[in-house]
Amino acid sequence: MSVLFLVESVNGQVKKNSFEAASYASKVAAQLGTEAIGVALGTVENSALAELGEYGATKVLHVTDASLDAFDSGVYASVVAQVAQSAGANVVVISQTSLGKAVAPRLSVKLQAGVVPGAVALPDTSNGFVVKKGAFSGKAFAYVKVDTDVKIVGLVPNAFGAIKGSGAATVENATANIPASGVKVLEVSRATGDTLPLPEAELVVSAGRGMKGPENWGIIEDLANVLGATTACSRPVADVGWRPHHEHVGQTGVAIRPDLYIAIGISGAIQHLAGVNQSKVIVVINKDPEAPFFKAADYGIVGDAFEVVPKLTEALKKFKAAQ
Amino acid sequence: MKFLVCISLVPDTTTKISFVDNDTKFNNDKVQWILNPYDEWYALVRALELKEANGGTVTVINVGPAANDQVIRKALAIGADDAIRVDGADDLDSFGVATNIAAVAKDGGYDIILLGKETISYNGSNIGGMLAELLDQPFVSLATKLEVSGNTATASREIEGGKETLEVNTPFVLSAAKGMAEQRIPNMKGIMSAKSKPLKVVPAVSAPAYTSVVKYELPPAKAAVKLVSPDNVEELVTLLHNEAKAI
Numbered sequence: 081m082s083v084l085f086l087v088e089s090v091n092g093q094v095k096k097n098s099f100e101a102a103s104y105a106s107k108v109a110a111q112l113g114t115e116a117i118g119v120a121l122g123t124v125e126n127s128a129l130a131e132l133g134e135y136g137a138t139k140v141l142h143v144t145d146a147s148l149d150a151f152d153s154g155v156y157a158s159v160v161a162q163v164a165q166s167a168g169a170n171v172v173v174i175s176q177t178s179l180g181k182a183v184a185p186r187l188s189v190k191l192q193a194g195v196v197p198g199a200v201a202l203p204d205t206s207n208g209f210v211v212k213k214g215a216f217s218g219k220a221f222a223y224v225k226v227d228t229d230v231k232i233v234g235l236v237p238n239a240f241g242a243i244k245g246s247g248a249a250t251v252e253n254a255t256a257n258i259p260a261s262g263v264k265v266l267e268v269s270r271a272t273g274d275t276l277p278l279p280e281a282e283l284v285v286s287a288g289r290g291m292k293g294p295e296n297w298g299i300i301e302d303l304a305n306v307l308g309a310t311t312a313c314s315r316p317v318a319d320v321g322w323r324p325h326h327e328h329v330g331q332t333g334v335a336i337r338p339d340l341y342i343a344i345g346i347s348g349a350i351q352h353l354a355g356v357n358q359s360k361v362i363v364v365i366n367k368d369p370e371a372p373f374f375k376a377a378d379y380g381i382v383g384d385a386f387e388v389v390p391k392l393t394e395a396l397k398k399f400k401a402a403q
Numbered sequence: 404m405k406f407l408v409c410i411s412l413v414p415d416t417t418t419k420i421s422f423v424d425n426d427t428k429f430n431n432d433k434v435q436w437i438l439n440p441y442d443e444w445y446a447l448v449r450a451l452e453l454k455e456a457n458g459g460t461v462t463v464i465n466v467g468p469a470a471n472d473q474v475i476r477k478a479l480a481i482g483a484d485d486a487i488r489v490d491g492a493d494d495l496d497s498f499g500v501a502t503n504i505a506a507v508a509k510d511g512g513y514d515i516i517l518l519g520k521e522t523i524s525y526n527g528s529n530i531g532g533m534l535a536e537l538l539d540q541p542f543v544s545l546a547t548k549l550e551v552s553g554n555t556a557t558a559s560r561e562i563e564g565g566k567e568t569l570e571v572n573t574p575f576v577l578s579a580a581k582g583m584a585e586q587r588i589p590n591m592k593g594i595m596s597a598k599s600k601p602l603k604v605v606p607a608v609s610a611p612a613y614t615s616v617v618k619y620e621l622p623p624a625k626a627a628v629k630l631v632s633p634d635n636v637e638e639l640v641t642l643l644h645n646e647a648k649a650i
């Protein structure tokens with residue numbers, strides 16, 4: 081018996097959401113009276129893997145084959161399934177990243193294991209295995225019961241948080257049959273910079289049509305920079321090309337749940353709110369006091385973004401300097 | 404080239420969500436059902452574009468009750484050639500839906516099966532991967548771009564903070580995200596011709612349920628917003644630090 085979690089890496093480094101997955105898995109393991117074991121694929125530094133112990137993992141099984149550096153959902157699901165079987169996993173935790181979303185359903189079929197995609201809390205194991213997940217694009221939650229022997233939890237990034245303690249995980253090499261890849265990865269390009277990609281970001285500064293044009297995004301970026309926040313936008317802004325598509329949040333864009341979401345010049349249409357209303361704290365800056373977004377906000381400023389945002393940036397600079 | 408596009412029905416995006424039967428069932432009273440935006444705007448339209456460029460057929464498939472037919476016809480009005488509805492299995496979980504699509508697709512000779520990246524109702528992102536595994540085909544998830552030449556396709560997919568470009572041979576399964584295509588509004592001719600396009604109904608196959616929804620819940624109501632004067636943004640910083648502990 082064990083709780084397995086999938087470790088994701090970029091350029092040999094463990095991704096932030098994997099520390100969260102480790103924390104989550106170790107809590108589930110405690111509930112079930114067993115241990116949390118990581119499974120890492122491809123080239124990853126062993127020291128980085130050992131660090132997962134600080135988040136509750138006892139062991140990390142590392143399938144080192146370099147061909148696993150290129151992602152294919154079929155190959156990954158096969159390797160994870162083999163490791164899950166040899167580790168006697170009864171729960172597999174996978175972060176709902178672009179990679180995890182492709183692996184979890186394939187693994188579900190392979191292991192005949194029910195999967196709960198979009199989990200936001202620990203399972204209730206008092207009567208079976210029931211996991212709370214987001215549904216209706218942030219407008220509701222569903223409690224999903226998993227009726228199979230093996231259970232897969234697709235954990236929403238930043239829903240649970242990484243809980244750092246102490247301890248080191250032992251890292252062991254593991255072997256698996258690696259099937260032929262169904263795809264040939266030609267290129268992987270990641271925006272350089274030190275801000276986190278949207279789904280993982282804890283702080284997000286987002287702006288909408290109220291900004292009037294792409295040339296005015298400087299003040300948005302300045303604000304994001306002082307905070308170390310990631311930028312986002314409303315759908316029409318991405319549709320007309322003022323901002324890249326991957327910044328579009330909402331019901332038909334990325335769904336996020338950062339610790340802080342600052343919405344500037346966004347009206348707060350129901351489809352926009354659906355993707356952001358799980359944010360822990362929402363700040364709205366809008367010149368229209370009747371903007372629906374204020375109803376979903378924790379803090380608000382009724383004012384002109386072109387005046388308020390630079391002032392807020394200055395105030396935050398002073399605050400940061402005094403820290 | 405034969406395309407199969409999986410289409411699902413979801414409550415209109417403006418729907419106020421509520422539940423009945425002790426919060427165990429979605430309240431579909433007065434709900435307007437639409438095609439899931441990802442399926443309609445991206446998966447279906449891209450399949451149509453590729454068919455128009457290279458020839459072939461576009462079939463849409465839905466697993467659901469007869470009441471869905473009217474919305475399925477919208478996909479025909481947008482341009483799909485024919486439709487298949489798998490009838491007689493209500494309340495399926497993702498695995499049940501995937502099993503039923505796989506049963507139809509298995510001997511259908513489809514070159515590319517397209518889905519939306521997720522339904523805006525269940526937010527599963529589940530069915531594409533399951534289907535690919537059931538059919539033992541490659542799966543390109545969250546694709547923002549798809550070009551086809553002969554039996555080789557090039558696709559881009561969203562990854563955190565960037566994109567991945569890959570090559571894949573048919574047959575394969577792909578889930579479509581924003582960027583793939585632009586929404587098409589059906590015209591009068593499309594709407595008229597949709598009425599006579601074939602909509603075949605096939606019986607469901609049985610599949611074990613791996614999961615079931617036992618309860619729904621609405622998010623807790625928000626407390627009233629705290630307004631801060633635009634002339635006192637320092638107060639907002641203080642509140643975010645001391646009260647909200649967000650910075």
Ligand SMILES: Cc1cc2nc3c(=O)[nH]c(=O)nc-3n(C[C@H](O)[C@H](O)[C@H](O)COP(=O)(O)OP(=O)(O)OC[C@H]3O[C@@H](n4cnc5c(N)ncnc54)[C@H](O)[C@@H]3O)c2cc1C
Pocket residue numbers: 287288289290291313314315316317328329330331332333344345346347348349350351352355365366367368371383384385386416440
């Ligand atoms: C099926 C469907 C799916 C959709 N999915 C999404 C989605 O995923 N995400 C999404 O965002 N939208 C989505 N939409 C669109 C949504 O309905 C809204 O149209 C959109 O969110 C509005 O964007 P906005 O708030 O930027 O623009 P607007 O609604 O035009 O609002 C601009 C706001 O800026 C304010 N403003 C103007 N000038 C200033 C100023 N100087 N200072 C401060 N404030 C100012 C205005 O008061 C106004 O509130 C969807 C729509 C449909 C039909």
Ligand SMILES: Nc1ncnc2c1ncn2[C@@H]1O[C@H](COP(=O)(O)O)[C@@H](O)[C@H]1O
Pocket residue numbers: 409410411412439441442464465466467497500517518519520521522525526527528529530531
């Ligand atoms: N009942 C259904 N019939 C046909 N296709 C479906 C059905 N439900 C979901 N799909 C497809 O599967 C995709 C992902 O759904 P989900 O896994 O529920 O998020 C959708 O975007 C559709 O393309």
